Structure formats: C-alpha cells, structure tokens
Amino acid sequence: MDALVTILAGGLNSAIGPTAIVFALAAIGLNVHYGYTGLLNFGQVGFMLVGAYGLGISVSIYGAPFWVGILIGLGASVALALLLGFPTLRLRADYLAISTIAAAEIIRFMIRSTGAREFTGGPFGIPSNVGGPGFAQTWHQMNPFPSGRYTFGWLQFTHTRLWVVIVGWGLVALVTLVVWLLMRSPWGRVLKSIREDEDAARALGKNVFAYKMQALILGGVLGGLAGIVLALNQAAIGPDQFLPQLTFFAYAVLILGGAASIFGPILGAFVFWFLLSSVERALLTADVIPTATIGPARLAFVGVLLVLLMAFRPQGILGNKREMVLDG
Amino acid sequence: MAEQTSAAAALAGVEPVPGVAKPDPILIADGVQRRFGGLTAVDVEHLEVQRGGITALIGPNGAGKTTFFNLMTGFDRPNAGTWRFDGHDLSHVPAHQVARYGMVRTFQLTKALTRLSVMENMKLGATGQAGERFLRALVPALWRPQEAEIEARAIELLERFRLGHMRDELGGELSGGQRKLLEMARALMVQPSLVMLDEPMAGVNPALTQSLLRHVQELPSMGMTVIFVEHDMDVVMEISDWIVVMGQGRILAEGPPADVARNPDVIDAYIGAGHGDESRFTPAPRRSGTAPAGVIEVTPPDEDEGTEDLADGADRRQEDQ
Known part of the structure; x- marks a missing residue:
C-alpha cells in the first residue's frame, strides 16, 4: 500500500510540476498551430529555445533588466514565426513542417557552436552564475514564499518550485482563457476554416496568409513562454535541452489530451507526466529491470499507451469524436 | 427554355x-x-x-x-x-x-468545411466582420451585435435552401447534394x-x-x-x-x-x-457515376485535362476516400 502511495504521489508531483507546465504551454501553442489552424509546426522546440535564450542572453550576457529579457524572449519567438512564416505559409503544409524542424535544429547548432560562446554560452549554455547573479535572480527575489519545504497532502514543494508551479499554472490558465476567447470568436472560425480548406476561406474573402501568420505567431509566443518557464525553473539553460524530441513530446501531450480542444493540452500534459513519473517509480519499486534501463522503459511504456489510445480513442481524451470521424 | x-x-x-x-x-x-x-x-x-x-x-x-x-x-x-x-x-x-x-x-x-457546423460555415461567409480581427476577437462585446445580424441572415438563407434543420450538423455530415446547397448558400452570405x-x-x-x-x-x-x-x-x-x-x-x-x-x-x-446534326446534342454516355443523364461527354483528345486538375487534385483525393 505504501508503495502504491509513493508511486501515485510521485506521479502527481510530476503531473503538476514545472515540466508539465512547460509542456502544457508548448502544447497549447501547438494546438493553435495544428489543432485549430492545421499548421504542421514540427519545430516548437525552436520557439522554446529562442524564448529561453532570449531571456538568458539578454539578461545574463548583456545585463538587460529581467522584464526586458522576458520581452526579448517573447519578441524572439515572434521574429522566428515571421522568419519561418514568410517563405513557407504560402506553400503547402509540408513545407512548413520541413522548415520548422530544420530551423529549430539550425538555431540549436548555432547557439551551441564554440564560436558563439561569447554571445550564447556555446555548448555550456548559460549557467546560473554567468554575468553575476544570473538571469533568474529577479525571479527568485520576487518569490513571496520563505525558504523551506511545503507539503500539501501528497504534494511536496521547495519554495522555488512552489513559486514556479503557482506562476506557471497561473500562466497556463491565462493563456487558456485567451485561446478560448479567440477560438469562440469569428477570428477562431476563420482559423478553423483554413484548417478545413484554405481555398474555401479564400473564396469567401479571408486573407488566409495573414491569418496563418497570426496563428503561427500566437502559437510561437506560447512556445517561447514555455521556454521562459523552463529557463526560470532551472535558473540555467543549455543548448542540448532543446532537442527535436521536445516537439514530439509536446505533440504527444496534445494528441493525448485531444487536439482542437481547449483543455486537451493541459490534461494531456498532466496525464503524460503523471504516467511517465509513476511508471518510473513503479519500475524502481518493483526492481524488475536494471535501474539504467528504467528511463527508456518508461518512455516505451507510455509509447504503447499512446498507441492504444490512438487505436481506441483517436480523438484523444477530450477531443470530439464526431469531428474525428470526419477527419479521414 | x-x-x-x-x-x-x-x-x-x-x-x-x-x-x-x-x-x-x-x-x-x-x-x-x-x-x-x-x-x-x-x-x-x-x-x-x-x-x-x-x-x-x-x-x-x-x-x-x-x-x-x-x-x-x-x-x-x-x-x-x-x-x-x-x-x-x-x-x-x-x-x-x-x-x-x-x-x-x-x-x-x-x-x-467538414468539421465546422452548418451555421459556422454560413457565418464564415459574411465579409467585414469586426470579430475576425485578432484584438477585437478577444472582446466579445465588440462583435456580438454584428454576429447576431449575421446569424439572422444565415438562418434566413438556410431556411430558403431547406437546410434550416441542419444548422447544428457538421458540414461533413451532410450528403453530397446538401453540401452543394450549403456551399451556394454560404457564397450568398458574401452578398x-x-x-x-x-x-x-x-x-x-x-x-x-x-x-x-x-x-x-x-x-x-x-x-x-x-x-x-x-x-x-x-x-x-x-x-x-x-x-x-x-x-x-x-x-x-x-x-x-x-x-x-x-x-x-x-x-x-x-x-x-x-x-x-442537332439530334446528337443531347447524348448521354454516363461519366463514371459523377454526372446525371444528359451529359455531353467527349473523350478529350487534349492533355488539358490534367492541367485543370492541378487546382483541385488534392480535394479529388479526399473525395475519393
């Protein structure tokens, strides 16, 4: 019984933890892209990267104030969306997919190159102590919770984690509200019509390119925000955190929860990290396989679950079955 | 005539x-x-x-x-x-x-638009919608009145096209003929x-x-x-x-x-x-299931056929499913 509590408590702590928040935000961005507009962005991690590094570089390396750093992080996401959108949004969906996955990797390699070390920290990234107190100093100073450990039933937090979790879920709620308002408006209707058939939207007088660009920017900014939360949570960033699989985790989160649903990405993030973490703990407790293989094993397990979900509930947990049937 | x-x-x-x-x-x-x-x-x-x-x-x-x-x-x-x-x-x-x-x-x-309701299909057709602008979309009060007008117009058209009872169905749930009606009605929303x-x-x-x-x-x-x-x-x-x-x-x-x-x-x-001779003007070799009787069908000696398909080849694939 104790073991079960440990497993479930571990899962729950992960499910509401900073990583789940980061993926919820990234997946909400992808939902705007893919779920509502039909844009295949396979480089969401690139937006996360420029968000995190926009903050890190401007504050830690160039000494900008914290809030300016946040704005630069978000601005960098907008810039990346414009850069990717202009050449590709007039083309078929596949071109955006190819360009985004490539762009995210190109940016990562540029950031991590030794030549760029002076400006980006190179392969070592931006540790917390670079440029004095580091880019997260203001963030930690804003923390209203006194140092210490906080326990709420099964949930346990340090004061820094509690601060990230509260602000993080607050951001998720705010962003969800904005996306909900947008998607029930005529603006959201145009995005959905573009997802269904952009020529029909065009024939009815909608500037498809402009709407796709707006959607790409909005979802990209949400990706940038995810990167900023990631950076603040760790108080340090490294280039190799931003590998392509982060995008695919975010897609897994989105599809698990249900694309084109408002709460899908949030529930998806919660369930995804709950499963990953509790399976890990279960395997640890059961002691049936070597500890070193637990990491891959839990991913394989969640992968199998996703396959089963797709087979039996292709619309995701919260997706609309009626809509899904029409998808083929 | x-x-x-x-x-x-x-x-x-x-x-x-x-x-x-x-x-x-x-x-x-x-x-x-x-x-x-x-x-x-x-x-x-x-x-x-x-x-x-x-x-x-x-x-x-x-x-x-x-x-x-x-x-x-x-x-x-x-x-x-x-x-x-x-x-x-x-x-x-x-x-x-x-x-x-x-x-x-x-x-x-x-x-x-298969995953939009019939009503959403219709409302999309209206031009000059304030709520289609990003920032205004966030404030329902700025577009609700116009939305109500658009909806009234849509209902009127749907009734005329005998789709009134289908307003909450998804576009993809309509029959082929109803889709044609919907597309025409939607086009009229543009005025x-x-x-x-x-x-x-x-x-x-x-x-x-x-x-x-x-x-x-x-x-x-x-x-x-x-x-x-x-x-x-x-x-x-x-x-x-x-x-x-x-x-x-x-x-x-x-x-x-x-x-x-x-x-x-x-x-x-x-x-x-x-x-x-004029009597040949209404022959009806049926084209594979797509057209009703009375179609004039010529096996085209031209390669032009393919070029017309460029525009909507993608959709043809969809429809084939």
Whole structure:
C-alpha cells in the first residue's frame, strides 16, 4: 500500500510540476498551430529555445533588466514565426513542417557552436552564475514564499518550485482563457476554416496568409513562454535541452489530451507526466529491470499507451469524436 | 427554355458571335491567356458577361472553363490579359480580395468545411466582420451585435435552401447534394453581385437538382449575376439566358441557348466534325457515376485535362476516400 502511495504521489508531483507546465504551454501553442489552424509546426522546440535564450542572453550576457529579457524572449519567438512564416505559409503544409524542424535544429547548432560562446554560452549554455547573479535572480527575489519545504497532502514543494508551479499554472490558465476567447470568436472560425480548406476561406474573402501568420505567431509566443518557464525553473539553460524530441513530446501531450480542444493540452500534459513519473517509480519499486534501463522503459511504456489510445480513442481524451470521424 | 428574364430581354438583340459586346456587362475580360508549359489552357480574346443574367460556360473536358474561373477569381494568375469587374480592374487582385469586390465562386469539388457546423460555415461567409480581427476577437462585446445580424441572415438563407434543420450538423455530415446547397448558400452570405458556380449540379441526385436549379434561377431576382459551368445540357438549356462555349481554351461560340444549340461549330466541338446534326446534342454516355443523364461527354483528345486538375487534385483525393 505504501508503495502504491509513493508511486501515485510521485506521479502527481510530476503531473503538476514545472515540466508539465512547460509542456502544457508548448502544447497549447501547438494546438493553435495544428489543432485549430492545421499548421504542421514540427519545430516548437525552436520557439522554446529562442524564448529561453532570449531571456538568458539578454539578461545574463548583456545585463538587460529581467522584464526586458522576458520581452526579448517573447519578441524572439515572434521574429522566428515571421522568419519561418514568410517563405513557407504560402506553400503547402509540408513545407512548413520541413522548415520548422530544420530551423529549430539550425538555431540549436548555432547557439551551441564554440564560436558563439561569447554571445550564447556555446555548448555550456548559460549557467546560473554567468554575468553575476544570473538571469533568474529577479525571479527568485520576487518569490513571496520563505525558504523551506511545503507539503500539501501528497504534494511536496521547495519554495522555488512552489513559486514556479503557482506562476506557471497561473500562466497556463491565462493563456487558456485567451485561446478560448479567440477560438469562440469569428477570428477562431476563420482559423478553423483554413484548417478545413484554405481555398474555401479564400473564396469567401479571408486573407488566409495573414491569418496563418497570426496563428503561427500566437502559437510561437506560447512556445517561447514555455521556454521562459523552463529557463526560470532551472535558473540555467543549455543548448542540448532543446532537442527535436521536445516537439514530439509536446505533440504527444496534445494528441493525448485531444487536439482542437481547449483543455486537451493541459490534461494531456498532466496525464503524460503523471504516467511517465509513476511508471518510473513503479519500475524502481518493483526492481524488475536494471535501474539504467528504467528511463527508456518508461518512455516505451507510455509509447504503447499512446498507441492504444490512438487505436481506441483517436480523438484523444477530450477531443470530439464526431469531428474525428470526419477527419479521414 | 428559361422564362423571359430581364437579362434575356436585354440580350435579345445581341448578335450571337464570340466576343460580342453586351448592353450592360458586369465582367469584361480582354486577352486573357494562361499557358501551362507548351499548352494554352485559356486564350480568351474578349468576353463580356451581362449583368443580372445567367450565363452558362460550357465546353468539353479540358476546354479551360475551370481555369478561366480560377483566373477571374484570383486563384490562378494569367500569362497575359486584363479583366474588369463592375468597373474595377481585378487583373492583379488576390483571391481573398476578389470576394470583397462582390465576386464569389464555388468549387467543382464541394468545399463544405467538414468539421465546422452548418451555421459556422454560413457565418464564415459574411465579409467585414469586426470579430475576425485578432484584438477585437478577444472582446466579445465588440462583435456580438454584428454576429447576431449575421446569424439572422444565415438562418434566413438556410431556411430558403431547406437546410434550416441542419444548422447544428457538421458540414461533413451532410450528403453530397446538401453540401452543394450549403456551399451556394454560404457564397450568398458574401452578398455578392456575381456568383460563379463551378458545376453546381455535379454529383447531385436528380431530385435535388431541381431544387438547386430553382435556387440558381432565383439569384438574378435578388440582384445577382450568375456564371456557371455545367455539363448537363438539360440544365444549361433550361436556366441560361446566354451560353458561352469554350473549346481548347478559346471561346468557340456564344449566344442564347437556341442559337448555340444550332451552331455547327459547337456541335463540331462536342461531337467532332462530320456529325453535325442537332439530334446528337443531347447524348448521354454516363461519366463514371459523377454526372446525371444528359451529359455531353467527349473523350478529350487534349492533355488539358490534367492541367485543370492541378487546382483541385488534392480535394479529388479526399473525395475519393
């Protein structure tokens, strides 16, 4: 019984933890892209990267104030969306997919190159102590919770984690509200019509390119925000955190929860990290396989679950079955 | 034959020759050419379309009808040529702005937005919506009143098209014929002055064809001009005030239905030279399941077929599923 509590408590702590928040935000961005507009962005991690590094570089390396750093992080996401959108949004969906996955990797390699070390920290990234107190100093100073450990039933937090979790879920709620308002408006209707058939939207007088660009920017900014939360949570960033699989985790989160649903990405993030973490703990407790293989094993397990979900509930947990049937 | 409409009356004295001037043209095309590689898909020297009339665009497969539609509506760019719509030069106007000038089109392969409800489909058609702007969308108070007006207009149109009871169904749940109705009703939400219908009757069962026909016939009385592409000659003869015949990209003939039916050039284009008797004008070799009886079908000796498919090949794949 104790073991079960440990497993479930571990899962729950992960499910509401900073990583789940980061993926919820990234997946909400992808939902705007893919779920509502039909844009295949396979480089969401690139937006996360420029968000995190926009903050890190401007504050830690160039000494900008914290809030300016946040704005630069978000601005960098907008810039990346414009850069990717202009050449590709007039083309078929596949071109955006190819360009985004490539762009995210190109940016990562540029950031991590030794030549760029002076400006980006190179392969070592931006540790917390670079440029004095580091880019997260203001963030930690804003923390209203006194140092210490906080326990709420099964949930346990340090004061820094509690601060990230509260602000993080607050951001998720705010962003969800904005996306909900947008998607029930005529603006959201145009995005959905573009997802269904952009020529029909065009024939009815909608500037498809402009709407796709707006959607790409909005979802990209949400990706940038995810990167900023990631950076603040760790108080340090490294280039190799931003590998392509982060995008695919975010897609897994989105599809698990249900694309084109408002709460899908949030529930998806919660369930995804709950499963990953509790399976890990279960395997640890059961002691049936070597500890070193637990990491891959839990991913394989969640992968199998996703396959089963797709087979039996292709619309995701919260997706609309009626809509899904029409998808083929 | 169509009952005598005002447009038909206005066109009565117009000489039935290609490129002839009309008393009150809403659309005037000049020297419009579209080439795909070595192939000239459209080569229209001069065409005028009478305001308030129903003009049919006919011709064998690959004649360039759909390409011509695509050009006029900004979905394709010509290699040469200009055209004026209602006094505006639309030659370099992108597709989404064409609708704002009052020219709206439908597609050969119906584009009902499958995962939007019928009502959402309709509301999308309204132009100039405040709530379609990003920041205003966030404040419902700024677009709710307009939305209510749009909805009222949509309900009215849906009732007229007998889709009122389907308003909450998803577009993808409608039958093929209902989708055609929805697409036409949605186009009317734009409040256009010119409606371009690409094969509005294709794939529609005969019962629904009649009701669709009546809807098309009503459009001029609502102040709209209609141009439509159609293979079903019964339909064409029944509702058109004027018929334009295309072949290999060019305009072979135009005139009132009765004249066109007797025109030896037209009969040649359809049946081939040497079979110029009028009785051959309503043969019906059925095209694989898509068209109702009365279709003129010619195995096209031209490669133009493929080029028309460029525009909507993707959808054809979808529909095949």
